[in-house]
Amino acid sequence: MANAGAVTVDCNVNLPNKNIPVTVSLESKGVGFVAFRMDLVQGETIIKTIIENGTEDDLGKEFPLGNALALSGRVLVTRGSAGAAVAGPIELQNDFHFNDTVLSSDPAVIDITQTVSSRVFRIRCLFQ
Amino acid sequence: MKFSCLRPIRILCAISAAIVASAHAQTPAFRIKAPDGMKAVVTQNGDIVEIQFVPENAVVAPAKTQAKSPAKTMAAVSAEPQESSASPARKLLDTKFSSLNLDRPISAVPAFTALDISPESVAHPASPRDFAAALLNGVDRQGVLQTGLAIETAPFRLIPGWKQDFPHYKANYWTRFLYNFSLSLATAKASADTDNKAVNLAVGVQTILWESAESDPLRNEGLQQAFHSAYTPAVIEDIPLSGDINTETGSLAEAQKSFQTAVEEFRQRHWVGTLWTASIAPTWNSQSGKIGNLEGSGFAAWSTFAYAFDGPFLNSKARFQALGQLRYRQGEMIVDPNDSKHTAQQDSLLAAARLRVGSPDFNGFAEAGYLWVWGGLNGDGQAYRASIGLEKRIAENVWFVLSGGEQFGASSSTNEFFALGTFRIGTADKPQLAPP
Numbered sequence: 100m101a102n103a104g105a106v107t108v109d110c111n112v113n114l115p116n117k118n119i120p121v122t123v124s125l126e127s128k129g130v131g132f133v134a135f136r137m138d139l140v141q142g143e144t145i146i147k148t149i150i151e152n153g154t155e156d157d158l159g160k161e162f163p164l165g166n167a168l169a170l171s172g173r174v175l176v177t178r179g180s181a182g183a184a185v186a187g188p189i190e191l192q193n194d195f196h197f198n199d200t201v202l203s204s205d206p207a208v209i210d211i212t213q214t215v216s217s218r219v220f221r222i223r224c225l226f227q
Numbered sequence: 228m229k230f231s232c233l234r235p236i237r238i239l240c241a242i243s244a245a246i247v248a249s250a251h252a253q254t255p256a257f258r259i260k261a262p263d264g265m266k267a268v269v270t271q272n273g274d275i276v277e278i279q280f281v282p283e284n285a286v287v288a289p290a291k292t293q294a295k296s297p298a299k300t301m302a303a304v305s306a307e308p309q310e311s312s313a314s315p316a317r318k319l320l321d322t323k324f325s326s327l328n329l330d331r332p333i334s335a336v337p338a339f340t341a342l343d344i345s346p347e348s349v350a351h352p353a354s355p356r357d358f359a360a361a362l363l364n365g366v367d368r369q370g371v372l373q374t375g376l377a378i379e380t381a382p383f384r385l386i387p388g389w390k391q392d393f394p395h396y397k398a399n400y401w402t403r404f405l406y407n408f409s410l411s412l413a414t415a416k417a418s419a420d421t422d423n424k425a426v427n428l429a430v431g432v433q434t435i436l437w438e439s440a441e442s443d444p445l446r447n448e449g450l451q452q453a454f455h456s457a458y459t460p461a462v463i464e465d466i467p468l469s470g471d472i473n474t475e476t477g478s479l480a481e482a483q484k485s486f487q488t489a490v491e492e493f494r495q496r497h498w499v500g501t502l503w504t505a506s507i508a509p510t511w512n513s514q515s516g517k518i519g520n521l522e523g524s525g526f527a528a529w530s531t532f533a534y535a536f537d538g539p540f541l542n543s544k545a546r547f548q549a550l551g552q553l554r555y556r557q558g559e560m561i562v563d564p565n566d567s568k569h570t571a572q573q574d575s576l577l578a579a580a581r582l583r584v585g586s587p588d589f590n591g592f593a594e595a596g597y598l599w600v601w602g603g604l605n606g607d608g609q610a611y612r613a614s615i616g617l618e619k620r621i622a623e624n625v626w627f628v629l630s631g632g633e634q635f636g637a638s639s640s641t642n643e644f645f646a647l648g649t650f651r652i653g654t655a656d657k658p659q660l661a662p663p
Contacts, residue, residue, distance in 0.1 A: 104472075104474055105466070105472035105474050105479075107472065126392070127391075127392035127393065128391055128392070129384070129391060129392075130391060130392060130393050130396040130406065130445045131393065131445070132393065132450070132451055132454040132455070133393070134454070134455060134458040134459075134460075134462075134463055135463065136460065136463055136464070138468070140468055143468060143469065145468070151460060152460045154455065155392070155393035155394065155451075156393070156394055158392045158393060158394055159390070159392060159394060176468050176469075178463055178464075178466040178468075179458070179463055179466070180458045180462075180463065180479075180482065180483075182454050182458075182486050182490075183444070183445065184444035184445075184447070184450055184490045184493050184494070185444050185445060214487070215483075215487070216483075216486055216487050216490040217454070217457075217458070217482075217483055217486045217487070218483075219466055219472060219474055219479055219483075221466055221467075221472065223468075223469065
């Protein structure tokens, strides 16, 4: 069995400099099983866990992240794994919702093959 | 050219013996044994290995690259002596599928099926791939050598913004319907007759009307449980917040290995599924071979129901599947292989059944069909069709498909064996669309 490396994505998110609530969701393009958690991080310290035991059933659900002003300089880290018994890509991305706006992170493209049925991924989004 | 009923069986037995022998070798080591009056021509072009059995006096155009050491890589195949001049198309059968992401035995491209040049009468249903390509050189059931190209894609998966995640797929029938919807385009041309420039074209659409949740790898609860048993919250927490991620050792490697084992066990159990598909494919023909002269030549519509029996059978891995298919073909242009001026535009209805037994790596099938023909070369009537074949996975992404059989009956233009002799093996080291 082949061992596949992790898929990592680092991106910046430009939130408005306003006192508005922000929510986050993990979106998937492609059908597969997903296990994940989301943590809000300052430096190397977790200051808030957004969701701890996320699964494929939690895809598309919005979770409160906090106030846009308070998020500046912090990092949302989404860690997990995606897998399927069918070869093909599974794209995972964070969507940030505020007012009627949605900002999307770069996608983590999980390439499922016949010999690699799951891969670990990590998406780091720095709020600016 | 006359063949007894036992000849196809003898050919397939020889092939299966070679396959079984090769399956025990780490590197397939085959020996080519050409039958009397025939010679084996082995060529290799990139990852494509071709074996052709042709009469000893036949002149074969050299391929771009000859195989370096064919004696080490080829299979022994027995074939029958053939006519030398009357119908050269019958001397060759090349069937090759070069595809992507072959996690199940691949299904024939629907557009090829519409042109009736697929090696199987009853194409087994399978989930579509995001994108796939197929090349085919084969003898159609009128004995005319055809070469063709097909591409297949799942177009709705390409729509940006369309919710195609697990919750929607599991809960919504129409999401599954569209997710498994495939679109294919195929062209075929009679290659044996240089004066005949006619080109056939088909556009096929196919979808899964229904599939049991247990057979569907994207909804199977056992696989879902296996995934979450492997990737527990504790394992996910082992992914560092920053820096490099070690997936070679430790809990992440173990989780990956555990789920991979579950997937392989699933493939052993469910390489045949219980599902129902429907397809339709309009066809066009251009006598001059030019796109601008394409004219409609009817359509083909068919539906297939496949049922996987609870197993295992024979041994711990073998599974058994029965398939039934109804196919209607309207406006098909038929050319008499012995008289190119004798043509007919026929309608036909095929009722066929197929039995598959084996493992995901090696299985055989037998199929039989009853064909009603209206306006064929011999007028209205019925014909029978029977064939047997093999599917063998030589290595990852290397599939070998061969079928042979016979069509006979009052409305059949030929009673001869319609497929034998040569085959090709297409390989791909990795999915061709995978990111580098």
